[in-house]
Structure formats: C-alpha cells, structure tokens
Amino acid sequence: MQPIARGDNAMNELREYSAVAATYFQGLQERICKALEVFEPKQRFHFDFWEREDGGSISGGGGRSGVLKNGDIFEQAGVNFSEVHGTLPAEMVARLGGSPEPTPFRATGISLVIHPRSPLVPTTHANFRYLVVGERRWFGGGADLTPYYLNESDARHFHSEFKKGCDRHDPGYYPRFKKWCDEYFYLPHRGETRGVGGIFFDYLGRDNAEVLPATWSFIQDIGNQFVPAYAPLVEQHRYDLYTEQQREFQLYRRGRYVEFNLLYDRGTMFGLQTKGRTESILMSLPPLVRWEYDFKPEPGSAEELMLKTVKETRDWV
Amino acid sequence: MQPIARGDNAMNELREYSAVAATYFQGLQERICKALEVFEPKQRFHFDFWEREDGGSISGGGGRSGVLKNGDIFEQAGVNFSEVHGTLPAEMVARLGGSPEPTPFRATGISLVIHPRSPLVPTTHANFRYLVVGERRWFGGGADLTPYYLNESDARHFHSEFKKGCDRHDPGYYPRFKKWCDEYFYLPHRGETRGVGGIFFDYLGRDNAEVLPATWSFIQDIGNQFVPAYAPLVEQHRYDLYTEQQREFQLYRRGRYVEFNLLYDRGTMFGLQTKGRTESILMSLPPLVRWEYDFKPEPGSAEELMLKTVKETRDWV
Numbered sequence: 165m166q167p168i169a170r171g172d173n174a175m176n177e178l179r180e181y182s183a184v185a186a187t188y189f190q191g192l193q194e195r196i197c198k199a200l201e202v203f204e205p206k207q208r209f210h211f212d213f214w215e216r217e218d219g220g221s222i223s224g225g226g227g228r229s230g231v232l233k234n235g236d237i238f239e240q241a242g243v244n245f246s247e248v249h250g251t252l253p254a255e256m257v258a259r260l261g262g263s264p265e266p267t268p269f270r271a272t273g274i275s276l277v278i279h280p281r282s283p284l285v286p287t288t289h290a291n292f293r294y295l296v297v298g299e300r301r302w303f304g305g306g307a308d309l310t311p312y313y314l315n316e317s318d319a320r321h322f323h324s325e326f327k328k329g330c331d332r333h334d335p336g337y338y339p340r341f342k343k344w345c346d347e348y349f350y351l352p353h354r355g356e357t358r359g360v361g362g363i364f365f366d367y368l369g370r371d372n373a374e375v376l377p378a379t380w381s382f383i384q385d386i387g388n389q390f391v392p393a394y395a396p397l398v399e400q401h402r403y404d405l406y407t408e409q410q411r412e413f414q415l416y417r418r419g420r421y422v423e424f425n426l427l428y429d430r431g432t433m434f435g436l437q438t439k440g441r442t443e444s445i446l447m448s449l450p451p452l453v454r455w456e457y458d459f460k461p462e463p464g465s466a467e468e469l470m471l472k473t474v475k476e477t478r479d480w481v
Numbered sequence: 482m483q484p485i486a487r488g489d490n491a492m493n494e495l496r497e498y499s500a501v502a503a504t505y506f507q508g509l510q511e512r513i514c515k516a517l518e519v520f521e522p523k524q525r526f527h528f529d530f531w532e533r534e535d536g537g538s539i540s541g542g543g544g545r546s547g548v549l550k551n552g553d554i555f556e557q558a559g560v561n562f563s564e565v566h567g568t569l570p571a572e573m574v575a576r577l578g579g580s581p582e583p584t585p586f587r588a589t590g591i592s593l594v595i596h597p598r599s600p601l602v603p604t605t606h607a608n609f610r611y612l613v614v615g616e617r618r619w620f621g622g623g624a625d626l627t628p629y630y631l632n633e634s635d636a637r638h639f640h641s642e643f644k645k646g647c648d649r650h651d652p653g654y655y656p657r658f659k660k661w662c663d664e665y666f667y668l669p670h671r672g673e674t675r676g677v678g679g680i681f682f683d684y685l686g687r688d689n690a691e692v693l694p695a696t697w698s699f700i701q702d703i704g705n706q707f708v709p710a711y712a713p714l715v716e717q718h719r720y721d722l723y724t725e726q727q728r729e730f731q732l733y734r735r736g737r738y739v740e741f742n743l744l745y746d747r748g749t750m751f752g753l754q755t756k757g758r759t760e761s762i763l764m765s766l767p768p769l770v771r772w773e774y775d776f777k778p779e780p781g782s783a784e785e786l787m788l789k790t791v792k793e794t795r796d797w798v
Contacts (some may be wrong), residue, residue, distance in 0.1 A: 212775070231774050242774065353753045353762075419766070426743035427753070436574045436670045436744070445670075449709040449736070451773065457548050457559065458529070 170186060181301065183382060185294040186247045188202050189274040190228070192292075192387050193245045196276065197230050199224050199391045203398050207235035207239070207318065214441050216248055224249045229444040233451075234429050239281040242447035246274040248440065256437060260297055261370065270296040271306075271438075274387070277448040278394070283414030284404040286311035286318060288394050289448070290445050291431055292387050302370035303434055306341070307390055308349050309397075310359030310421065312414040314473050316480075318397050319360040322479040324392035326363045326386065332380040338481075341365045346477040351424055356474040358424050364433060366430075391406070413467050415454035422449055490713040498618065498697060499587050502611040503564045506591040507545070509609075509704050510562045516708045517558055518717050524552035526560070531758050533565055541566045546761040550768075554719050556598040559764035564589040565757065569614060573754060577614055578687065587613040590622075591704070592748060595711070600731030601721040602739065603635060603676070605711050606765070609704050615737035617763055619687035620696050623658070624665050624707055626714075627676030627738065629731040630783050631790050633797075635714050636677040640679060640797040642710035643680045646703040650695065655798075658682045668741055672756075673791040675741050683747075686780050695737040730773035730784050739766055 197209040227246030232238055249270040254441075260265035265451050273293025280287065292305035309322045323342070330337035345364035350357055352481035362388070369376040427450050435445035463469035514526040529548075532543035549555050566587040575581035590610025597604065609622035626639045640659070647654035657689030662681035667674055680703070686693040742749050742765050752762035778784035 229774075233774060240774070269551060353759045415769075422770075423737060423763070426740060442670045446740070446772065449772040449773050451771060451772045452732075453739075455763065455768055455770075457546075457550060457557070457764050458760045461490075 181294055181376070182247075182272055182296060185380070186245075186272040188384055188387070189272060189292065190245050192272050192385045192390075193228070193243050195231060196250075196274075196391060197232075197243050198396075199210035200232065200238065200243075200394055202395075202401060203237045204232065204235045207238070209241070212444075214444065216250075221401065227441070227444060229441070229447065231421075231447060235281070237280060237282070237285070237398065239279050240446075240447075240451040241276075241278045242443050243274070243276040245274050246440070246444070248438065250438070252438070256434075257297060260295075261367070262297055262300065265269050268296075269296040269298075271434075275448075276390075279418070279450045280341065280398065280402075282402065282404065282406055282408045283312040284315075286315075286322075286399055286420075287450075288322075290390050292383055293431075295362065295381075300370050301373070302366070303368045303376075303383050304366035305383065305386070306345055306348070306362060307386075307393065308345055308362035308364070309394075310357060310417075312417050312470065314470050315401075318323065318401075319480045321396060322360070322362060322393050325389050325481050329384075329386040329389040330363065330478065332385060333378065337365075337382070342479075346360065349424065351420060351428070353427075354420065354423070355476060356420065356471075358420065359474065360480065361477065365440075379448050383452065413470075415450075415452055416456055416459060417470070418450040418453045419455045422453055425449060486642065489516065497614060498611055499564075499589055499691070502697070502700075503544070503562075503589040504533045505701055505704070506589060506609065507562050509707075510545070510547060510560050510591050510593075513708060513717075514549075514560050516712055517549065517560075517595065517715075519712075520554045520719060520790070521549065521552045524549050524555070526558070529701060529761075531761065533567075534675055535543065544758070544761060546758070546764065548764060551599070552604070554597060555717065556596050557592070557768040559761075560591070560593040561761050562591050563757070563761070564576075565755065567755070569755070574614060577612075578684070579617065583775045584615040586615075586755075588751075592765075593707075596735070597715065597719075599677075599719065599721065599723055599725050600629040600727045601718045602715055602768075603632075603639075604735075605639075606622075607704075607707050609700055610748075613636075613720055614719075617687050618690070618693065620685045620700050621683035621695075622700065622703070623647075623662055623665070623679060624679035625679035625681070626711075629734050629787065630727065631787050632718075634718075636797045637711050638713060639677070639679060641707050643703065644798050646706040647680065647699075648697040649702060654699070655680065656683075659796075660710065666741065668737060668745070670738070670744075671737065673737065673788075674794060675737065676791065677797065678794065685780075729771065730778075730787075732769055733773055733776060734769040735789070736772045737769045741744055742766060 209230040212229045225248030230243040232241040251266050252269045254264040254266055257267045275291040277289045287310040290307035294303050327338040341363035345361045346357055348364045368379045461471055509619040526547040529546045542565030547560040549558040568583050569586045571583055574584045592608040594606045604627040607624035611620050644655040658680035662678045665681045671778055683698045751763055778788055
C-alpha cells in the first residue's frame with residue numbers, strides 16, 4: 165500500500181484499518197493467551213475457528229475463540245477475536261449515532277473475560293474494537309477490574325498501568341476514560357459499579373476522522389498494557405488461601421457480572437443482535453454463579469467493605 | 482360499591498379492579514405458598530413487606546415477597562405480590578401501545594418462580610397482573626413449565642389443567658394463548674423455547690373495555706389452576722433418585738432461564754425500569770447456575786432429547 169496524503173484520499177487510507185486492526189487484534193489474542201497460560205500447570209487454551217451463520221441481511225465474517233476451561237488458576241478464561249461484516253438494521257444504526265437506515269458495517273475486535281477460581285484473584289475484562297458503519301469509523305474499548313475482596317494496591321496497579329498507556333498519548337485521556345468506565349460499568353438497579361473500574365472509551369474518531377491515525381496508535385499501546393496491568397495480580401494472589409465462605413461470596417458477586425452483561429453491556433447486545441456466535445459472546449458469563457435473595461453481609465466484614473466500595477467511585481491513582 | 486350499569490359508567494366500575502384484583506392476588510399468593518409448603522419437611526415461606534423507594538417521578542406502592550430458601554424440595558421458591566403506581570416515562574408508554582407521553586399507571590399482580598432442587602422436578606413460573614395506564618386497562622399473565630428432563634406426561638398434565646381453565650371461558654383461548662406462550666418464552670440467540678411452554682396472554686381488554694368483566698373472571702379461574710397444574714408434578718417426582726451428572730445438567734439449563742429473564746422478559750424489564758424492588762424482581766433467578774462454553778450432550782442421551790425438545794414447539798393436549 166502506497167502512502168496516501170491526508171485530505172480527499174484520507175478515506176481510502178482509513179478503510180485499511182480493518183485489515184491492520186484485525187492483524188493486531190489476532191496477535192494480541194495470541195500474546196494474552198500465552199501470558200495467562202504461564203500460570204496454569206496443565207490446562208491450555210483451545211481455539212475454535214467459527215464462521216458467522218447467515219442471518220439474512222446480516223452476514224459474513226467469523227472469528228477465533230480461545231477458551232481455557234477448568235484450570236487450576238483460571239476457572240474459565242475466554243479470549244475472543246472476531247471480524248464480522250454485513251448490514252446493520254436501521255434501529256441499530258440510529259443507536260450508534262447514524263441516520264436510521266440499513267447500513268453496511270464491519271467490526272473487528274478482541275474481547276476477553278477472565279474468571280479466576282480463587283475469590284482472591286480479581287476477574288477482569290478487556291475489549292478493543294474498530295467499527296466501520298457506512299462512511300463513519302471509530303475505535304472503542306476498555307478494561308476493567310472486578311475484585312471480590314478489595315485490595316487497594318491491586319486497584320492502584322491496574323489503574324496505573326492503563327494511565328501510563330493513556331498518558332503517552334493525551335494527558336486528558338485517563339481522567340476522561342476512567343470516569344467513562346465508572347459510568348458505563350454501572351448497574352442502576354443495584355446502584356453499584358461493576359468493580360473498581362478501569363478505563364472505557366467509545367466512538368473515538370467517529371465525528372472527526374482526522375484523529376483516527378493517532379487513535380489507532382493509542383489503541384495498540386493500550387492493548388499492550390493489558391498483560392502488565394493484570395498478570396502481576398494473578399502472580400501475587402494465585403496461591404493465597406481462601407475459605408469456603410469467601411468462595412460463596414465470589415459466586416454471589418458473579419451474579420452481578422451476569423446481570424450487567426445481559427442487561428446492559430453494549431458488546432453483548434451488539435453481538436446477539438447482529439447474530440454473532442452465541443457461545444463466543446456468552447463466554448463472558450462465569451462458569452458457576454449463585455443468587456441469594458436479600459443477602460446481607462456481616463457488619464464490619466470484608467464482604468461488607470466490598471459492597472460499600474462498589475456503591476461509590478474512587479480515584480485510584 | 483353499588484352495581485353500575487354498563488355504558489357511560491363502565492369506566493367507574495372498571496377502576497375498581499385495581500382493588501379487587503389486589504385482594505385476589507394476595508389471597509392467591511397465600512394459597513400457593515401453603516400448597517407448596519406441604520412438600521417441605523422443615524423450611525417455610527418468609528414474607529417481606531416492602532415499600533417502593535421514591536424513584537423521582539415514578540413512585541408509590543409496595544408489595545409482599547414470599548420466599549422459601551434452601552428447602553429439601555425447593556432450592557428456592559419465590560412468590561411475589563405487588564401493587565405499585567406512579568407515572569410511566571413516555572418511551573415505556575409507547576412500548577405499551579399508548580401515545581408517547583408520561584402517563585399515570587397502576588399495576589398489581591402476582592409473580593412466582595419455583596426452582597426445585599431435583600433436576601427431575603420441573604421449574605415453573607406464573608404471573609397474573611392488572612395494569613392501568615392512563616385511560617386504558619388490561620389483564621395479562623401466564624404460566625409455563627421448564628423441565629430439565631423431558632417427561633411427556635408432566636407436560637400433558639400441566640397443559641391440560643390450564644386448557645381446562647381456558648375452555649370454561651372461551652374455546653379459542655387455549656390454542657391462542659398456548660401459541661403466544663411458545664412465541665413469548667423464546668430465546669432467539671439460542672433458537673430455543675424456554676421449556677415445554679404453557680399459556681401466555683397480554684393486553685386482554687386494552688382495546689375493548691367491554692370484555693374486562695369477563696376477562697377478570699377468566700383471570701381468577703386461571704390463577705386458581707396453578708396449584709392443580711403444578712403440585713402433582715412435585716408430588717410425583719420429589720423423591721425420584723438422580724445423579725450428580727443430572728444435577729450438573731440442571732445447573733447448566735438454569736443458565737437459559739437467567740438469559741431469558743435478563744435479556745427478554747417484559748416483567749423483569751418493567752420492574753427494573755419502574756424502579757421496583759430489585760431483590761423481589763430478581764428472585765426469579767435460580768440460586769445456583771452454571772455456564773459451560775460449547776456444551777454438547779452425549780448422542781442419544783436424555784440431555785440431547787431435552788435440547789432437541791426446546792428446538793421445536795409441540796402440541797401437548
């Protein structure tokens with residue numbers, strides 16, 4: 165591909181992000197899976213290649229789902245890559261800020277959710293994506309941490325690593341994306357955030373194509389921050405002893421994860437509404453979950469502290 | 482209250498359903514809880530009275546939640562009564578078929594979900610409700626059965642009992658409401674019905690207030706059919722022996738229940754959007770649930786039969 169000057173030809177150049185982003189996301193999937201496997205004595209990631217079933221007007225593309233099941237450290241870890249295209253229904257285009265008519269789209273991204281077995285190792289989620297809808301294109305993504313027991317130094321570390329990635333590109337990014345994350349990963353029916361947050365951003369470049377090259381560089385940088393942000397927490401806590409009661413609380417709190425993903429998560433909605441592969445989309449759901457009517461933690465307990473922590477937002481760095 | 486002739490005064494008469502329906506639904510809650518307790522050696526229903534928290538423009542009312550937790554037979558049984566009122570936001574009114582402007586509403590109903598411990602006893606749900614939105618009012622409801630292992634005679638019994646209740650009022654009701662149930666309790670992302678169905682109906686009387694008195698009589702009759710439809714299945718299977726593998730399959734299939742309730746169920750949406758009591762609304766979620774990536778049943782197994790059964794709809798009576 166020849167270098168193309170900005171201006172009239174910028175659109176041609178931008179179209180190419182779909183291919184390069186897909187390549188980067190696949191590589192990132194590979195690297196993240198390898199970094200997590202380091203902690204597992206036996207279990208390995210298994211990869212499924214899949215093609216999107218024809219959903220009428222919406223069709224095309226596929227992906228590669230990486231899943232590690234029943235590990236000693238990871239009860240379930242899912243790292244998905246997908247690259248899909250087709251035509252979005254009018255109402256979905258409207259929701260994405262376009263004029264409400266069926267519009268061609270292309271979406272490529274990586275999405276991961278890690279459910280450790282131990283309640284002392286936090287759950288995490290990350291997602292980075294590139295979308296083309298008609299003539300508009302943008303990047304979105306983020307990463308957030310959901311501990312079952314609050315460890316302030318873990319939260320600080322996770323946030324610091326992503327702040328570093330943000331600061332290299334724009335000192336305004338981290339405060340903006342940290343706030344966006346607190347607002348996005350919020351369960352209104354519980355009045356709770358999902359965990360201790362992280363960063364979240366969407367529509368970067370949608371209304372100003374000039375910023376796309378800089379945004380693309382930011383996306384790669386922030387994607388590369390995932391392993392240094394999360395792996396040290398696994399390293400540090402994976403052999404910490406825990407009680408049966410702590411395990412029960414973890415299963416209970418996992419219920420909130422399910423509630424968020426099925427009631428509010430845009431990625432889950434987008435995937436299901438565009439007839440993506442259900443098993444890959446719902447890989448984010450925890451392997452074992454408990455609901456308990458009107459659960460109340462012991463006053464002064466670590467469980468109560470966690471429930472209080474998600475009732476408010478905090479600055480971690 | 483004096484008897485009022487039909488015609489101009491019909492509206493005054495109809496307003497009274499809120500009060501009489503609330504009384505009937507509370508009595509039904511009582512009777513259903515007592516009928517279920519018969520099967521439990523030790524555990525009993527506990528009742529919580531609650532008042533709706535002020536949700537800004539939406540406010541008022543409350544309810545009584547009956548919950549039996551950790552029973553020998555019922556892992557969790559929740560039977561809710563509620564009577565709420567306030568103002569519905571414009572977009573919710575539009576979705577209910579009214580003109581899109583904030584509108585006063587009143588809703589009273591009973592809603593129950595029973596999660597037995599044994600995978601050989603089916604899960605069931607029922608809901609009966611009366612809604613007033615502005616000048617319109619209607620009844621809705623239904624009951625459906627979700628077995629983990631197919632037992633055709635159970636499905637036939639459950640359907641027959643509700644068909645009896647329907648046939649006493651209109652021979653067209655059962656076929657219409659049975660089909661409506663199959664269509665409503667459907668998970669498009671799985672291509673599956675929730676179980677073996679039952680009956681479902683909504684908006685009865687909304688567009689023709691003349692039918693409300695007959696509908697009200699139908700609602701009471703069909704509400705009374707719940708115990709004879711469900712209790713004999715518990716009676717028959719509660720001591721059937723089951724394996725650990727069958728229990729695992731039950732936990733896996735319960736995941737579909739969660740997916741349906743959080744992704745599609747109108748009652749759950751309505752409750753959460755009108756800032757109802759979260760613990761009472763989400764009491765429908767099973768106490769323990771399992772998700773497994775890309776689960777495939779053994780060819781020829783009872784698990785495969787169940788998964789095939791929910792891929793299509795069948796006539797049971």
